[in-house]
Amino acid sequence: MRKLVAGNWKMNGLTADGVALARDLAARAKATPPACEVLLCPPAPLLAPLANAIAGSGIVLGGQDCHTEAKGAHTGDIGAPMLKDAGCAYVIVGHSERRHDHKETDALVRAKASAAVAAGLCAIVCIGETAAERSGGRTEAVVVRQLQASLPLRLGPAQLVVAYEPVWAIGTGRTPTPPEVAAVHARIRAALRDLVAEPAGIRILYGGSVKPANARELMTVADVDGALIGGASLVADEFWAIAQACG
DSSP states (O other): OOOEEEEEOOSOOOHHHHHHHHHHHHHHHHHSOOSSEEEEEOOGGGHHHHHHHTTTSSOEEEESOOOSSSSSSOTTOOOHHHHHHTTEEEEEESOHHHHHHSOOOHHHHHHHHHHHHHTTOEEEEEEOOOHHHHHTTOHHHHHHHHHHHHSOTTOOTTTEEEEEOOGGGTTTSOOOOHHHHHHHHHHHHHHHTTTSSOGGGSEEEEESSOOHHHHHHHHTSTTOOEEEESGGGGSHHHHHHHHHTTO
16 A cells, blocks of 8 residues: 655745745656655645645645544534645544644544545544553553544544654654554554455554654554654655655
């Protein structure tokens, strides 16, 4: 399957800088198309200008979150059909920062993923353990529980991507060893057999302090089908080097 490298810009970027970064990446993609699929997930106000900046480059656009309802009296939220209308093909749901900052539950993440799929988007469902859960030997139990409770049943590869992001590795510079990543991804793949329509075709991304120095090694790990990138996605040279590591 074709790997996916997704840049999660989080709450970063004003229009001028965001468009400049997107245009830089679009020019690189046009000049040398990467072996992987490249996805940018900027803050919602930048979706429309980025859609124009990356047009014709092969880079795709995604949202960082969506509401469970398509529309209605939900001040400050964004519906999945709005993301689709803005040019998005993907949306991230259940990121650990949403689970922590906004107290999002597995049930809410499942409802958001269902809303995304209903709107014609591919849901990137994030799972991952905390430092305490890892030190307590509960990593695999936690990610399987999150999978079982967060995924709408019987989705296919066009509707679902799973992103494993150990919470303790996000933005810390700490990364699990390749064997540790391989073990968790293998357990996720096994759990998917009971949850989705085509488990072998579902892409499982690794996220958490991925950078050019470790990207190629991580991309060669079994069942790692790409990466969800945070800070490095805000620097064109770093993000592009990670995308090239898929080759």
